[in-house]
Each structure stands twice: as C-alpha cells, then as structure tokens.
Amino acid sequence: MDQWNADLYKEKHAFVFEYGNSLIDWLQPQAGEAILDLGCGTGELTAQLAQKGAIVTGIDASAAMIKSASAHYPEVTFAVADATTFALPQQFDGIFSNATLHWVPEKEKAIARMYTHLKKGGRLVIEMGGKGNVQHILTALEKAMQQRGYTYEPFWYFPSPAEYITLLEKAGFKIDRVHFFDRPSKLVDPETGISDWLEMFGGHFFAGVPEKDKGAILQQVQHELAPKLMRNGDLYADYVRLRVAATKI
Numbered sequence: 001m002d003q004w005n006a007d008l009y010k011e012k013h014a015f016v017f018e019y020g021n022s023l024i025d026w027l028q029p030q031a032g033e034a035i036l037d038l039g040c041g042t043g044e045l046t047a048q049l050a051q052k053g054a055i056v057t058g059i060d061a062s063a064a065m066i067k068s069a070s071a072h073y074p075e076v077t078f079a080v081a082d083a084t085t086f087a088l089p090q091q092f093d094g095i096f097s098n099a100t101l102h103w104v105p106e107k108e109k110a111i112a113r114m115y116t117h118l119k120k121g122g123r124l125v126i127e128m129g130g131k132g133n134v135q136h137i138l139t140a141l142e143k144a145m146q147q148r149g150y151t152y153e154p155f156w157y158f159p160s161p162a163e164y165i166t167l168l169e170k171a172g173f174k175i176d177r178v179h180f181f182d183r184p185s186k187l188v189d190p191e192t193g194i195s196d197w198l199e200m201f202g203g204h205f206f207a208g209v210p211e212k213d214k215g216a217i218l219q220q221v222q223h224e225l226a227p228k229l230m231r232n233g234d235l236y237a238d239y240v241r242l243r244v245a246a247t248k249i
C-alpha cells in the first residue's frame, strides 16, 4: 500500500527538500550530465538539478509521490521504482539521494544498484538520517506505546558514518567527503508538530493500534517532548544527518 500523502508532505514537511538544496552543491551537476535522483519524492530537488542543465531522472517507490512530481514538473522524467531493485536502461554521471536511504533496510542491495547505475568515475552524493536521528521522538514513542501494552519495533536505518562508509567501500566506492551533524528541523506547528511528523512518516508504528489509542499515544509524545524540543516558541525535530560523497572507481 502507498502510505504517502504528497500534499501533507509538501504542506508541513517541506524542510525535507528545502534542506536538500545545499546537497546539490556537493554534487555540482554540470550541464548535459545524466543524473539520477533516487527517492525523489515530490520532485523539488529533481527539478532543481534539471535547472542546472543536467538530464535528470527521478525515481521513487511511491506512486503518489511520482504522480505529484510529474504533475508539477512535466519537463522532468520520473518513474516509480524501488531503491533495492531498480534497473534503468542507462548509467549515470551522478546519483543524488536526499532523505531516502534510511527507509531502505536492505542497504547492501540499494548500494549495489547505485554502483551498477553509475559510470566509472561517476559521483554518488547522499544524505540520510544518521545514528541518533530523531532519538528523542523514538524514545518517547516507545515509552508511550509500551505503557499501553503495544510493542514498539524499530523501523528506520540510521547508520553511523563508519558503518555506511564501510558498506560503500566494500561495494567498490572511494569515499571523497563525509559530514555527520545535528540539524534540528523546525516543525510547522509547535502545538502539533511531533504528532504531525509521526502521522506523516510513522504510520507503520501504528499498524494494529486502534485510532483511539493512537491518538492518545501521539498526544502523550507531543506533550512530553514539547519542553525538550522547543526553542523560542518553535518546535524542532532532533534530526541527525549523514552526508557522503563517493566515486565509483
């Protein structure tokens, strides 16, 4: 089932692609280069890559996201495809991926697909949630779920720099640059921001949880975390980013 609501994503969580702008500087796409945007979501960054003159393909596992991307940026090529299985009829000069790879537990498969789709000397530039990402949110969620008798199952893959670099090197990449850093990310509505974030991204935690209990869990997490994650009246998700630039050798 396609869980994504493209409108809600753009309305309340635009920071996901807004912060991605500076990742484009890491890639330095040149006019005429073939670039793949892996996990392109609603296509904002894909369109920005295309504006630099690159010939861009955006892929995403969500049909809802690709539908939205294609409607807003008809000049760009988009396709529904999974990070672990995609097979495109060309190799690329660069692969770009923002805020996607933490959704892919089969990380070796995704890395192998990226390697195969790069030309020799091609550049990989990725950003994903790193070790400790949204830890306050997940700890509070686990507690609230357990207090009501539900099991909390960790879901996302937030690697340390050492772990992810090791995987890339094993696959044949040369690591060029790594940045591991905190990026508190402002949520649109301080009253409901954490609850909205979990509604948007954390649906899998609530499979089998009745709506009434889900509402109570979300309220508790929001209430408990507000003092911890509030600064000057704004609420911030405790994002930790892992950025890597690497080359296929």
Ligand code: BEZ
Pocket: 016, 099, 102, 128, 129, 133, 134, 156, 201, 239
């Ligand atoms: C992230 O970008 O860190 C992220 C986004 C959605 C869910 C989990 C992590």
